[in-house]
Amino acid sequence: MTAPANRKRRKLLAAAASTVAAAPGLRLMEWAAAQSDAQPVTAATRWGLLIDTDKCAVDCDACVRACNDEHGLTGTGRPETDAQWIRKVTLTDEHSGRVTSLPVLCQHCEQPPCVDVCPTGASFRREDGVVLVDKHTCIGCRYCVIACPYQARSFVHENLTAQKPYSPRGKGTVEGCTLCVHRIDEERAPACVEVCNSGGGDDCGNGALLFGDLNDPQSAIARRLKSAPSRQLRADLDLNTGVRYENL
Amino acid sequence: MSGGGFFAIPRIISAAIFAPVLAAVVSVNALADGPPKLPRGKGATCVEPLDVMRRNHMDFLNHERDLTVRGGIRGRKHSLVGCIACHAQRDGHGDFIRIDAPGQFCHACHEFTGVKMDCFECHAAVPDTSASHAAAPPFVPPRRGGYGGETRP
Numbered sequence: 001m002t003a004p005a006n007r008k009r010r011k012l013l014a015a016a017a018s019t020v021a022a023a024p025g026l027r028l029m030e031w032a033a034a035q036s037d038a039q040p041v042t043a044a045t046r047w048g049l050l051i052d053t054d055k056c057a058v059d060c061d062a063c064v065r066a067c068n069d070e071h072g073l074t075g076t077g078r079p080e081t082d083a084q085w086i087r088k089v090t091l092t093d094e095h096s097g098r099v100t101s102l103p104v105l106c107q108h109c110e111q112p113p114c115v116d117v118c119p120t121g122a123s124f125r126r127e128d129g130v131v132l133v134d135k136h137t138c139i140g141c142r143y144c145v146i147a148c149p150y151q152a153r154s155f156v157h158e159n160l161t162a163q164k165p166y167s168p169r170g171k172g173t174v175e176g177c178t179l180c181v182h183r184i185d186e187e188r189a190p191a192c193v194e195v196c197n198s199g200g201g202d203d204c205g206n207g208a209l210l211f212g213d214l215n216d217p218q219s220a221i222a223r224r225l226k227s228a229p230s231r232q233l234r235a236d237l238d239l240n241t242g243v244r245y246e247n248l
Numbered sequence: 249m250s251g252g253g254f255f256a257i258p259r260i261i262s263a264a265i266f267a268p269v270l271a272a273v274v275s276v277n278a279l280a281d282g283p284p285k286l287p288r289g290k291g292a293t294c295v296e297p298l299d300v301m302r303r304n305h306m307d308f309l310n311h312e313r314d315l316t317v318r319g320g321i322r323g324r325k326h327s328l329v330g331c332i333a334c335h336a337q338r339d340g341h342g343d344f345i346r347i348d349a350p351g352q353f354c355h356a357c358h359e360f361t362g363v364k365m366d367c368f369e370c371h372a373a374v375p376d377t378s379a380s381h382a383a384a385p386p387f388v389p390p391r392r393g394g395y396g397g398e399t400r401p
Binding site for chain 1: 313315317318319320321322324329332366369370371372375376
């Protein structure tokens with residue numbers, strides 16, 4: 001499928017406007033969006049992530065660091081309670097000794113258990129498949145944390161300061177991977193995907209993460225899923241996850 | 249965490265701050281200090297006419313919140329990030345002061361009227377100056393007729 005019309009318009013407007021003066025915190029893209037009659041996201045798109053575990057290096061945690069940076073997830077030195085949106089998991093086959101490394105994060109299920117159990121409707125699935133917490137209505141009960149088969153949700157136990165403007169976080173609410181909605185709404189890839197696909201320095205450059213629209217048969221991710229075998233974590237639960245794994 | 253419907257009665261009070269006659273009734277202390285003096289925002293106008301803004305900003309914010317969180321619609325004129333970008337002040341060293349700090353824009357009126365809000369427990373209270381975001385082309389409010397004739401949702 002093609003990008004929704006409002007996205008295209010945002011792009012055009014962004015390209016057209018060029019003479020600007022400064023006010024920090026807002027970008028031209030946002031100004032462009034403010035000008036257009038922006039429409040809400042629709043189910044025409046379903047965002048997904050394909051992770052090739054063969055390309056994911058055991059000693060690399062660039063995606064985790066990029067996520068922490070992007071969302072301001074700073075540790076308190078108490079790992080049991082620190083928020084973690086991506087965890088690197090290492091599996092060793094007990095017979096062959098083969099080691100596999102993979103990032104585990106919110107799997108953005110089509111049938112998310114975290115949404116089923118939420119008493120306030122704060123845990124919800126956006127039309128385009130991204131599973132989120134609306135922190136404005138989250139009461140911090142943590143049913144979703146328990147319900148998630150992937151342990152992908154964290155609870156914020158302590159007061160926070162210096163949050164990122166585009167990623168508000170606060171004590172007493174649950175949170176997890178947002179697939180970087182603030183970026184994908186502006187046609188930028190999630191932070192983890194960006195770092196995994198860029199080379200050099202601290203960047204990972206292994207290219208293990210492929211992000212895109214599962215509903216668009218022409219997208220790289222849809223074509224890859226069609227041509228090569230992949231797995232869902234806990235496929236037995238029949239949740240139809242948006243995150244898939246290759247070579248696992 | 250909060251809903252617009254709860255504020256129907258206090259809004260009468262909000263109207264009262266700006267009507268000096270009524271303000272005298274509200275409190276003797278308040279009368280002595282007068283309504284708070286606010287630092288002026290960036291640009292020529294706010295995102296809505298001044299009187300509308302003074303009374304209804306919380307409704308705009310609540311509405312915008314749902315559009316963004318649920319609908320992925322971002323960066324429009326009623327965005328909270330936008331309020332901060334235009335209304336945050338700098339200190340003597342040129343560093344931004346938290347917009348909810350005592351006497352600052354989102355605090356002064358609220359202190360005066362006894363409003364307490366939790367928005368800045370989560371939301372950044374200073375504009376975004378991080379490299380990746382500040383490097384992008386900056387924002388400028390359009391001159392003519394507010395924000396491009398967008399119909400209010």
